[in-house]
Amino acid sequence: MIAIGLVVFFGVGSGAEPVEAEGPLALTIDDSTPERAAESFYDAWRRRRWAQALEVSVGAARSDVLQKQARDDALPREERIVVERMWDALARAPLTMALDEAEMLSGDRYVLRGTAEYDFVNRPYRRRVEMVVVPSPDGYRVSDMRLGEVLTELPPMFQGAAEEERP
Numbered sequence: 001m002i003a004i005g006l007v008v009f010f011g012v013g014s015g016a017e018p019v020e021a022e023g024p025l026a027l028t029i030d031d032s033t034p035e036r037a038a039e040s041f042y043d044a045w046r047r048r049r050w051a052q053a054l055e056v057s058v059g060a061a062r063s064d065v066l067q068k069q070a071r072d073d074a075l076p077r078e079e080r081i082v083v084e085r086m087w088d089a090l091a092r093a094p095l096t097m098a099l100d101e102a103e104m105l106s107g108d109r110y111v112l113r114g115t116a117e118y119d120f121v122n123r124p125y126r127r128r129v130e131m132v133v134v135p136s137p138d139g140y141r142v143s144d145m146r147l148g149e150v151l152t153e154l155p156p157m158f159q160g161a162a163e164e165e166r167p
Contacts (some may be wrong), residue, residue: 031139093119
């Protein structure tokens with residue numbers, strides 16, 4: 001993990017302290033429709049923006065976020081800083097969720113299936129994803145996410161990496 005971080009850190013460039021970004025790095029949570037909630041959740045997930053992912057999740061998805069956040073928080077401080085910079089650098093490209101199937105379930109719940117698309121280490125990246133989205137009093141929330149097949153070749157530094165280290 002540290003080797004990956006160093007490659008990204010030096011390969012993409014380093015800054016001083018992380019700052020809240022504007023433009024393509026900005027993260028906006030939109031839970032006004034099932035589709036927008038799903039895209040907002042995935043965008044927060046891929047960027048490891050745990051507070052925003054928690055904002056738009058419930059159930060198993062929320063539990064998954066808390067587990068990933070606890071893993072990140074358990075890292076030694078220096079390694080955590082490298083990991084945070086690495087993921088910020090890797091997730092600079094805007095996300096597009098190309099949804100190709102929506103199944104309505106009882107209780108105004110939806111299963112959305114599609115492909116997450118963005119550039120990753122200056123290469124196109126596509127991955128199948130399925131999410132269950134449920135209504136809440138404040139908008140829609142993702143209750144479950146299943147990451148599917150990666151449809152593009154991963155950069156060599158991520159081939160064979162554990163799931164939590166993949167984009």
